[in-house]
Amino acid sequence: xxxxxxxxxxxxxxxxxxxxxxxxxxxxxxxxxxxxxxxxxxxxxxxxxxxxxxxxxxxxxxxxxxxxxxxxxxxxxxxxxxxxxxxxxxxxxxxxxxxxxxxxxxxxxxxxxxxxxxxxxxxxxxxxxxxxxxxxxxxxxxxxxxxxxxxxxxxxxxxxxxxxxxxxxxxxxxxxxxxxxxxxxxxxxxxxxxxxxxxxxxxxxxxxxxxxxxxxxxxxxxxxxxxxxxxxxxxxxxxxxxxxxxxxxxxxxxxxxxxxxxxxxxxxxxxxxxxxxxxxxxxxxxxx
Amino acid sequence: xxxxxxxxxxxxxxxxxxxxxxxxxxxxxxxxxxxxxxxxxxxxxxxxxxxxxxxxxxxxxxxxxxxxxxxxxxxxxxxxxxxxxxxxxxxxxxxxxxxxxxxxxxxxxxxxxxxxxxxxxxxxxxxxxxxxxxxxxxxxxxxxxxxxxxxxxxxxxxxxxxxxxxxxxxxxxxxxxxxxxxxxxxxxxxxxxxxxxxxxxxxxxxxxxxxxxxxxxxxxxxxxxxxxxxxxxxxxxxxxxxxxxxxxxxxxxxxxxxxxxxxxxxxxxxxxxxxxxxxxxxxxxxxxxxxxxxxxxxxxxxxxxxxxxxxxxxxxxxxxxxxxxxxxxxxxxxxxxxxxxxxxxxxxxxxxxxxxxxxxxxxxxxxxxxxxxxxxxxxxxxxxxxxxxxxxxxxxxxxxxxxxxxxxxxxxxxx
Numbered sequence: 089x090x091x092x093x094x095x096x097x098x099x100x101x102x103x104x105x106x107x108x109x110x111x112x113x114x115x116x117x118x119x120x121x122x123x124x125x126x127x128x129x130x131x132x133x134x135x136x137x138x139x140x141x142x143x144x145x146x147x148x149x150x151x152x153x154x155x156x157x158x159x160x161x162x163x164x165x166x167x168x169x170x171x172x173x174x175x176x177x178x179x180x181x182x183x184x185x186x187x188x189x190x191x192x193x194x195x196x197x198x199x200x201x202x203x204x205x206x207x208x209x210x211x212x213x214x215x216x217x218x219x220x221x222x223x224x225x226x227x228x229x230x231x232x233x234x235x236x237x238x239x240x241x242x243x244x245x246x247x248x249x250x251x252x253x254x255x256x257x258x259x260x261x262x263x264x265x266x267x268x269x270x271x272x273x274x275x276x277x278x279x280x281x282x283x284x285x286x287x288x289x290x291x292x293x294x295x296x297x298x299x300x301x302x303x304x305x306x307x308x309x310x311x312x313x314x315x316x317x318x319x320x321x322x323x324x325x326x327x328x329x330x331x332x333x334x335x336x337x338x339x340x341x342x343x344x345x346x347x348x349x350x351x352x353x354x355x356x357x358x359x360x361x362x363x364x365x366x367x368x369x370x371x372x373x374x375x376x
Numbered sequence: 377x378x379x380x381x382x383x384x385x386x387x388x389x390x391x392x393x394x395x396x397x398x399x400x401x402x403x404x405x406x407x408x409x410x411x412x413x414x415x416x417x418x419x420x421x422x423x424x425x426x427x428x429x430x431x432x433x434x435x436x437x438x439x440x441x442x443x444x445x446x447x448x449x450x451x452x453x454x455x456x457x458x459x460x461x462x463x464x465x466x467x468x469x470x471x472x473x474x475x476x477x478x479x480x481x482x483x484x485x486x487x488x489x490x491x492x493x494x495x496x497x498x499x500x501x502x503x504x505x506x507x508x509x510x511x512x513x514x515x516x517x518x519x520x521x522x523x524x525x526x527x528x529x530x531x532x533x534x535x536x537x538x539x540x541x542x543x544x545x546x547x548x549x550x551x552x553x554x555x556x557x558x559x560x561x562x563x564x565x566x567x568x569x570x571x572x573x574x575x576x577x578x579x580x581x582x583x584x585x586x587x588x589x590x591x592x593x594x595x596x597x598x599x600x601x602x603x604x605x606x607x608x609x610x611x612x613x614x615x616x617x618x619x620x621x622x623x624x625x626x627x628x629x630x631x632x633x634x635x636x637x638x639x640x641x642x643x644x645x646x647x648x649x650x651x652x653x654x655x656x657x658x659x660x661x662x663x664x665x666x667x668x669x670x671x672x673x674x675x676x677x678x679x680x681x682x683x684x685x686x687x688x689x690x691x692x693x694x695x696x697x698x699x700x701x702x703x704x705x706x707x708x709x710x711x712x713x714x715x716x717x718x719x720x721x722x723x724x725x726x727x728x729x730x731x732x733x734x735x736x737x738x739x740x741x742x743x744x745x746x747x748x749x750x751x752x753x754x755x756x757x758x759x760x761x762x763x764x765x766x767x768x769x770x771x772x773x774x775x776x777x778x779x780x781x782x783x784x785x786x787x788x789x790x791x
Contacts, residue, residue, distance in 0.1 A: 091597055094593045094596075098590050098593055101589060102587070102589070105587070198421070206643060207613070207614070207617060207643065209647065210618070210621035213621075213623060214623030214624075215623075216623075219599075220593060220597075221622050223589075223622045223623070225621055226589065294617070294621070295587070295617065295618055295621070296611070296614045297610050297614045297617075299610050302586075302611075304584070305586055337589075337590060340587075341593075341594065344579060344580065344581075345587075345590075345591075346553070346582060
């Protein structure tokens with residue numbers, strides 16, 4: 089019984105991690121159709137911000153939750169100005185440019201901080217379910233995933249900015265004709281996506297080592313989640329995370345981490361064969 | 377010669393001239409003699425630089441020390457450091473370059489077993505002497521190579537009995553998924569069985585795995601008496617983090633064949649790292665007069681830049697250079713075969729890590745092994761096992777009987 093509870097908890101935590109690391113990418117891809125190959129490095133910058141701030145005596149929660157999105161959001165603004173803005177509508181070029189950016193960021197951070205692993209210890213301690221000890225931070229990650237999803241949903245649904253963003257996403261020319269500046273909407277969206285990626289980096293810093301190359305471990309999973317999710321960025325990311333996270337964690341439990349990842353990829357491939365436009369390309373189309 | 381006044385005068389003049397000229401001629405000879413070139417190939421960048429940086433620091437220090445003592449055979453030793461950037465392709469390229477272009481007398485280098493197996497055949501082909509100074513899984517049998525680090529019969533063989541005696545008979549093994557982890561986990565199983573223990577499960581993890589949540593739950597469900605880790609590299613450090621975060625530190629003790637080889641003890645907080653036990657043929661905290669003297673000199677020379685040496689990798693690199701230098705002195709030559717023969721004649725040195733003796737049959741070393749427990753970012757030595765022979769490799773490799781042998785034996789372990 090307690091074992092089942094622990095397995096369920098791990099599955100939920102796997103799903104939550106996928107939601108957290110995918111959300112920033114989903115916002116940028118879903119709203120702007122820009123494939124940001126530097127997404128993993130935005131996570132990495134968030135992780136470094138958290139570790140460096142904490143190492144300099146900043147309060148742990150400020151270091152994990154406040155500074156990473158602010159710093160990486162600013163990086164997002166700069167990147168959008170210098171790079172992304174010039175390449176709208178040219179998907180392949182954007183991919184190349186952001187890939188170059190990702191290499192440059194890895195190289196730059198390696199030069200500045202070296203290639204050794206850093207990190208912060210997970211706060212909050214542990215609690216006991218039957219025979220098992222579980223990290224409270226896992227629960228915190230689930231909470232964070234829920235709060236982030238609700239926040240994104242609420243912003244899109246209830247604020248004027250969300251309305252403009254949704255309008256531009258549906259039909260940029262029409263929005264432009266109605267007096268909305270798509271450029272500005274895109275800039276804000278990209279910065280928001282970057283901030284979400286940075287926050288994700290801060291959130292996962294305590295459970296994974298922070299290294300310049302840490303992005304590569306997450307970017308593939310984030311991409312598969314977003315693509316499998318399909319057009320509706322929030323609903324798509326949540327359903328895909330739910331499905332893939334469950335598959336990944338269950339198979340990891342039953343076999344090894346290697347087969348867990350294999351199972352995740354097989355499920356994603358089969359799904360995309362059956363639903364080439366992602367889960368929300370067929371179901372829940374009108375969702376956000 | 378008839379001794380005439382004229383002849384005597386002539387001789388006297390020549391003799392005086394020669395005497396006056398001698399220092400000049402000799403100094404000229406010393407300057408004219410080429411320096412002895414040697415090469416180091418260690419990752420100064422990339423994912424393995426946490427291992428590489430202290431190794432390079434010790435290599436440089438060893439060469440500086442040789443030169444400060446007048447060089448070798450009256451010649452200066454010139455070290456060229458290559459940085460393969462944690463990239464196997466660059467390893468092969470630099471090994472070829474060192475052997476053919478620089479024509480070095482010896483190559484010290486290679487960190488992972490994968491990098492060693494990439495450059496070992498190249499250096500063999502080009503008849504360039506090779507020293508591999510890292511703790512590894514054992515079994516390399518090649519007369520052109522000397523392995524100065526410890527192997528499972530020396531370290532795992534000490535770690536496992538400690539675990540069985542102090543913590544209990546049921547162990548859970550987790551290891552990195554490449555040849556080091558695969559082979560080492562077999563050795564762990566062998567020694568566990570021999571000690572009357574039981575391996576409950578063995579799990580392998582690719583080097584980029586960072587989520588150990590499911591593993592930690594599985595271990596709790598299995599309820600072992602101890603966990604033995606042969607995890608490697610940066611991503612795997614998150615295991616120790618997540619283990620501590622789940623509150624498992626106080627529940628099930630951890631031992632490791634790799635913990636401390638890199639910067640694990642520095643990166644982890646004392647709450648996460650303290651109490652993890654590992655076994656190596658050196659720790660910076662080893663308390664001997666030789667080690668104290670070495671560290672004093674090392675810190676004096678490098679100042680704030682002196683890296684923490686941790687477990688054996690960096691120290692074995694320093695000792696590797698000393699062993700090679702001893703071979704050159706005995707052979708009075710840098711010729712490859714002469715040096716090999718001299719080293720096979722039974723070389724034994726007093727080092728900061730204790731007495732190190734080269735074994736002619738296997739080209740491995742007999743070393744002191746230390747069992748230590750991680751404590752406040754460093755290690756506390758618990759037990760010392762003097763003069764442990766490389767019996768694993770010795771059971772399969774005899775270079776005296778078969779000097780042309782050239783392979784890595786995977787020691788057959790009956791499971």
